[in-house]
Amino acid sequence: MLKFRSKSPKGEMNIWLTSMGLTVGLVMIIGLFSLIVVRGLHVFWPKNIATYHLKEDAKSKMGPNAVLSAIEVKKVQKKLAGAEEGPAEFQIFIGNKDVYGLPFKFLPEAEIARIEYEKDVMIVERLEYGDAILKPVELMLEDGTRIKAGSKNFIEKLHEAVEIGTDRRLDILKIEKGKIGVVSDKIANLKDDIARYHYHAKKKGTDPSEKVAKAHEKIEKLESEFATFSGEARDLHELQEKAILSYRLASGQEKSMPVAEIVEFALPNQLNFSGKVKSFAHSFWGFLSQNPREANTEGGIFPAIFGTFMMTVLMSIAVMPFGVIGAIYLREYAKQGPLVRIVRICVNNLAGVPSIVFGVFGLGFFIYVVGHGIDDFFYPWREGRPTWGTGGILWASLTLALMTLPVVIVATEEALAAVPRGVREAALACGASKWQMIQRVVLPTAAPGILTGLILAMARGAGEVAPLMLVGVVKVAPSLPVAGSWPFGMDQKFMHLGFHIYDLGFQSPDAEAAKPMVFATTFFLILLVVLLNLGAIRIRNILRKKYAAGTF
Amino acid sequence: MTEQSRENQAPRPVPSRFLVSKSTLRFDQFMTSSIVFGGLAIIVAVFAIFAYILSQVMPLFKSASVDKAADFTLQGDQAALVLGVDEWSELPFVYRGGAQLEYRDVQGDRGVFKEELEIPEQQMTAFRYSPKNEMLALGFESGEFAIVNVSYEPIFKEGVRTIEPKVETILEGDFEMEGYSVIDIGYGATEEERIVCAVLRNAAGETQVVAKTFEQTSGLMGPGELEEKDSFDLTQEVPSGAHDILVSSSADSVIVSNKAGKVTYLFYEDEEFNKRQVFQPFEEGFARMDYILGNVSVVFTTSTGEQETYSLYLKKGEKNRTFGKTKSFPSVGVSPSFFVPSSRNKAFLVGAGNTVSLRYNTTERIRWEKELDFEPRLAAIDGKYKTIWFLDTEDQLQQFKIDDPHPDAGLKAFVGKIWYEGKSEPEYDWQSTGGSDEFEPKLSLVPLFIGSLKGTLYALMFAIPIALLAAIYTSQFLSYKAKRIVKPTMEIMASLPSVVLGFLAALWLAPIMEYRVPSFLLCVVGIPLSAIMVGYLWSQLPSNIRNFFEGWEWLVVFPVLALASIILWNLGPAAEQLLFKIKEYQILAADGSLLEVVQGAGVAKEKIALLADEGVQATYQLLGNVQGKDGRAVADFTLWWSKQVSLGAYDQRNSLVVGFMMGFAVIPIIFTIAEDALSNVPSSLRAASSALGASRWQTVKEVVLPIASAGIFSAIMIGFGRAVGETMVVVMATGNTPVMDWNIFNGMRTLAANLAVELPEAPKASTHYRALFLGAFVLFILTFTVNTIAEVLRQHLREKYKIV
Structure with missing residues (x-):
């Protein structure tokens, strides 16, 4: 019998080398995703609070802070100036920024005498100064009743008090943002009117004083309304100060704060697994639905999600018709020849032009040329107060639409090209006009392909930050980029998940404190982008199957 | 039907069931045209990006255009000596040597009017006007001097802006040199101090260089009087025959030239003058020297119109900044009649005969040069760099508009090596904004391009x-x-x-x-090696096992690579100990005495090169057990890289x-x-x-x-x-x-x-x-x-x- 391949075939080693390429690539991508998922979700998981008792010799140095309640962040091997391994240290989160200054601390392992996990340690998320780690002492309700910590209904009552505070906070917000907001908008509009009257009067040489006086009257009336509403809000604010929680820090220091300052509280050391899951889900949802606080380092990311969503929607509305028309022209109407081939290559290559270049164009053209043009033409009296001549969500969306236009054109063209010739000819043979053929046969068949292109464009647009930095994204937007009346908030600046990451990681005063937030935000951005991409891939696969079956 | 009959017969009408309705056809027509229009528009729009960006870039490469706008008559009996203008170019003035300034309102209806100067009633013999600081320094035959602030104030009345002149003598004094008259004068100011320097000459032609400092006393209401503080005789410091003097506006340097073209640079600090440098820009001497904006560079112009710029910079091995030649310009033709620095950028205007030339110092380029049809005797550039004023021999004020929004741009600025002010050599640099008006933007795209690459x-x-x-x-x-x-x-x-x-x-x-870093480097080398090793071992296995995994090799490789990377990652510190130890070196002088102990061979080498520049011969060797000091070694890659390799720091x-x-x-x-x-x-x-x-x-x-x-x-x-x-x-x-x-x-x-x-x-x-x-x-x-x-x-x- 012949024996084949007694020795290994030549070059087998190299195949293993190539397989290494794939493995490394896959490990990189999977590793990156796992890192983000784990670190991003870890943020929401309730962690036990340890109480560190320091050794005697450290006590003299630390003073009353020789006992600290804190959450362990990580253990680090400190590196000395050299490569010698230094002593091990715990990086701990001590919170209570109002007392300790910095919320993080490094604690040498050698200085710790013992660590214990006390049941009644509470972590409180506050409106200001970040989290507090404390032991509750006493709760004073609004009616003056005092409930000692440890009594049966203490937690229940605290929950109730916090809820009352939260509800009232919402009421205050309704007054301040809603009622007062409307009034101040009206005042701003009237002031703008006055400027307009002056401008027109100067141009035409008439006397504006009558109109202006009327407007001033209205403004006065509104201002008195404004005062009433602020009074209401002030009263509510006063009520917020009544319920007080007094507490003790691990060092024994006694403090107190209004219950209304509390956003949420938890006793993580008492939670069992299901309790922790519940708490996890709760803070997860809170993160998605709340507004950011404290220069974005606390609270949630709702405005950023909304801004990203709005911008992506506007971008899709802008890019979809143009992309499809462009592609239909190139594929169905233009005479196929070298010129169209060159145009096609150019359009294709435009997709490879760096996004920042589109941002530069958006700033120069949309904002400075178009925006300034609109301002000069329609609102000449608003000198120095640009309405459209500054970054805004409309310009940002148009810039990204331009950036993703090649993606849509290319995808649509491919989808159109994939429509079998037979189908077209059948339609024409049945007497359809060219447009009817495109409308009723070609476009529906190509729709999934076009959709894929759009989704890919959305994924690219949603994750892009660099051009947005030039055309209207901001750290904190005063309001959501949507409004009930013209121009529907489209001239407003907005927040964006990607920029939020950049801002938190690089512009925030305390990068270390912001890190968990950045990871959490990153997790959501990645989730959004990956879901969009998976959708596109899924549609593409379905499409392939459909056509694979469709060919005769 | 035969062929014949078919040809003769008119085509039968299409049966109505095959007819397309008009609206369908019209709609089709409409869609066709709109898609063609839309498609073309989109393609054009896409390419418009390119066109738009290009249109924004093009103005950078345009040279200046300067065009005559208007002329105005003056009515003076003497020849004008100084021409100045306000920032808005509405109220130029001339000074003719007396106790009056003559203003010409070119915007309003004030015509020509005069303002009196409070200065000594003496024959004026020296003057120097600095448009940037709005200071007119005057020296007199008697050895007296006066510093006059010639400024402007915009006044708004009922929405209309008028420019009012403001003339104020801020300093008057006497150099107290019997028989000497002032032939050149300079003035500079710091927050607390004022310096007036002058060259004086007596009838015998002997010259003296003197300086006076004044102190700003603080009164009850804001700054008080200027009080004389000190007086210096600098004659001994400078070569004989002093002729011109320049004082920087920040009052830290004084430059004196003599007739032979020798220039002395004196530095004023801690209430004393130190001679820093004597140099000779042109062998044959020069006709004039002038500061340009920023007072770091001096332009020397010869009597044949050649120009060279000398700037202050730190030369190798020197501790203080001294002047060195950084730029040279082509000749303007003949001896210069005026030199006007722009007070907005590093441009200057030089005139010789009928020729005027607007030059930009940073890029060493001529922005505009023209032979005018009149002979300009004086010129002024307004503070916005928008207008040039010439005063011709007929006492006519000629107004020229400059359209030069980007004088500091140009091909050389973006890709060329440029010797920026204060730098020791020509270099590529990007630094677009700076703290002050006098900042010289550095716009080379080369470092950015290199960075991208x-x-x-x-x-x-x-x-x-x-x-x-x-x-x-x-x-x-x-x-x-x-x-x-x-x-x-x-x-x-x-x-x-x-x-x-x-x-x-x-x-x-x-x-x-x-x-x-060592762990990472180990992984980069080790992971491919381990993959090849696995491949080799695997190929030694019997073929039935081998073939079982065909197409799934990566699954086999995966655990191996994971293991390898964990091992290599943790081997990193050990490798660091082994390879990237940074040792201490001692630097020894020629006689064997210990000069210094440094970390790393790279640093030691640099140190020795530095010492050699100072003229000290030194060697270095590993710090052994000499002189009771033990050589220590630390293993730290970042330290090793920045100190041993000396290719640059570790960021x-x-x-x-x-x-x-x-x-x-x-x-x-x-x-x-x-x-x-x-x-x-x-x-x-x-x-x-x-x-x-x-x-x-x-x-x-x-x-x-x-x-x-x-x-x-x-x-x-x-x-x-x-x-x-x-x-x-x-x-x-x-x-x-x-x-x-x-x-x-x-x-x-x-x-x-x-x-x-x-x-x-x-x-x-x-x-x-x-x-x-x-x-x-x-x-x-x-x-x-x-x-x-x-x-x-x-x-x-x-x-x-x-x-x-």
């Missing part, structure tokens, strides 16, 4: 091997089932937002990398980090395109190769790779395009310092990152703004060209193997 290079060095190996494996060896999962997974990697990569690079990877946010993270963006792109190219190689060719007995690898190497090479090349090109334009990773993960070196362990500033960082702050239509647009234009052209080449190659390849 540097980032791209390191990203590609990392990405190309992984992406190509993965593409080869996926397309040729991977089992079909796995491929269906692997490809989309790699493609999703392409959609990772770059801001995420940037954040991870800067806040996660960089701090880890800082302590783990936490460096090119290695950027390269690695950018790999995430580039790998999937190269992978996808290369994989497509490899998969598209006709299977008939592969089958033929296998049939001839080639092994799997031989087929790939000899058949598939050569055919797909163009496609692979285009994949790399597109990867290059992506890496060049990557913005957020670079913004976040490097220090964004413009550098010119290729040190992998420090950062860079790329064109793209520069745009993101600076464009939001650049005022619209400024030089800075347009220079950034130029950066964007370069990026656009670069990526577009590279992508086009790649695309053409790919299409070519597709055509070539279509038929097979």
